[in-house]
Amino acid sequence: MSGYNLDGFSKLSRSKRFEKLLELGCLTKKDVKLLQGPYPIPVELAENFIENVIGYFPMPFGVATHFVIDNKDYIIPMVVEETSIIAAASKTAKWIKNNGTIITESLGSLSIGQIQIADVKDFNNLKNILEKNKLDLINQANLKVANGLVARGGGVINLEIKKLDNMAIIHVLVDTCEAMGANIINQVCEFLKKPIEQLSLEKVSICILTNLVDTKLVKAKVTLKNLDPNLCLKIEQASRFAEKDPYRAATNNKGVLNGIDPILLATGNDWRAVEAGVHSYASANGKYSSITKWRSKNSGTLVGTLIAPIVVGTVGGVTKLHPMAKMSLQILKISSSKELSKVCAAAGLVQNLGALKALTTEGIIEGHMKLHIKNLVMSINEEEKLNNKESELLSSGLENLLIKTKRVSLQHAKTILTEIRYK
Numbered sequence: 154m155s156g157y158n159l160d161g162f163s164k165l166s167r168s169k170r171f172e173k174l175l176e177l178g179c180l181t182k183k184d185v186k187l188l189q190g191p192y193p194i195p196v197e198l199a200e201n202f203i204e205n206v207i208g209y210f211p212m213p214f215g216v217a218t219h220f221v222i223d224n225k226d227y228i229i230p231m232v233v234e235e236t237s238i239i240a241a242a243s244k245t246a247k248w249i250k251n252n253g254t255i256i257t258e259s260l261g262s263l264s265i266g267q268i269q270i271a272d273v274k275d276f277n278n279l280k281n282i283l284e285k286n287k288l289d290l291i292n293q294a295n296l297k298v299a300n301g302l303v304a305r306g307g308g309v310i311n312l313e314i315k316k317l318d319n320m321a322i323i324h325v326l327v328d329t330c331e332a333m334g335a336n337i338i339n340q341v342c343e344f345l346k347k348p349i350e351q352l353s354l355e356k357v358s359i360c361i362l363t364n365l366v367d368t369k370l371v372k373a374k375v376t377l378k379n380l381d382p383n384l385c386l387k388i389e390q391a392s393r394f395a396e397k398d399p400y401r402a403a404t405n406n407k408g409v410l411n412g413i414d415p416i417l418l419a420t421g422n423d424w425r426a427v428e429a430g431v432h433s434y435a436s437a438n439g440k441y442s443s444i445t446k447w448r449s450k451n452s453g454t455l456v457g458t459l460i461a462p463i464v465v466g467t468v469g470g471v472t473k474l475h476p477m478a479k480m481s482l483q484i485l486k487i488s489s490s491k492e493l494s495k496v497c498a499a500a501g502l503v504q505n506l507g508a509l510k511a512l513t514t515e516g517i518i519e520g521h522m523k524l525h526i527k528n529l530v531m532s533i534n535e536e537e538k539l540n541n542k543e544s545e546l547l548s549s550g551l552e553n554l555l556i557k558t559k560r561v562s563l564q565h566a567k568t569i570l571t572e573i574r575y576k
Contacts, residue, residue, distance in 0.1 A: 219247035230481035231415030245507035253377035257495035266325035271358035273321040333466035373498035385449035387513035395443035412504030421471035421478030
């Protein structure tokens, strides 16, 4: 049962939002001081993250509310520049909270490294040698490279081999525990290069992890009840469109990632790796398709699922070094990387539902453009230095135009301002 009451959170002043998050234990007074700015993050810290540092590029940092995942309340930190993402996620999560459930599960725990032998001389001999020496190779890698993972209950678990044209590809399966694990997987593969070459007399070409981790999937499921059966049917029809047509699937999956990427950015995770994995998985059957599926059941019940590789970490990288990433993990109150991947999957599925609901009812433009009006007024203000009355009249004029025409633009805003000043 939900314990957070965040009704009206979006209407609170920034200081009141801080008070609420302090009350819920998501922020400390030190966090609030950091968030109030100017941000006391030394540029010297950035020198440890990237090269040629000249400063920081601030992005809006907000929280999505009303999420109840696996019967646990979450406030979800999001770093994103696109208007309406956090609003849509929060609104849809509240709809689900009042009418259904979000349940998640992990499907596997192993990441994959790849060792390529580009021109294998004798594949069968290589396969036999690998099988005969597999345990010794695994033990060596765990003892000399992945011993830190072993101490935490992980490490190299298995080696598998497959033939691809005239190539041999060895998959190194690793349990990376709470880390995303890219560096350690690459180190393990590089370490195994020499003993594999010595044993097989084959020449290893490259060693690198893969982001298509179909051995470490996460599943999210949303169930809504007592809905309008016609709405359920429309959402199913929209879902089937994305499942069958790659053009639609591309935009559908981008909408899913609208809910996932901002969490990855906020927690200091590699959003590019996750996107690569998601898109590869969406193509795994030979045709690009939706990673979500929605079905209308009897009596106004709607069920949606998402299955995808969302490989994240709560240690390593910048997750423990960047103060904002550390704060984001604190806001989430998560206990493991597995839990973080579940939250990401749930947020992606919720964002997808919000988009499909908008598409099949009022259309995608209306809700988005209502929020876009704020940006238009700000853009005009940069040029024209509006007074309070002009700003209010311009906002009102744009809202009326949106209701009448379903369209607003910067040119419309300039025309309305000219009319206001003329009058």
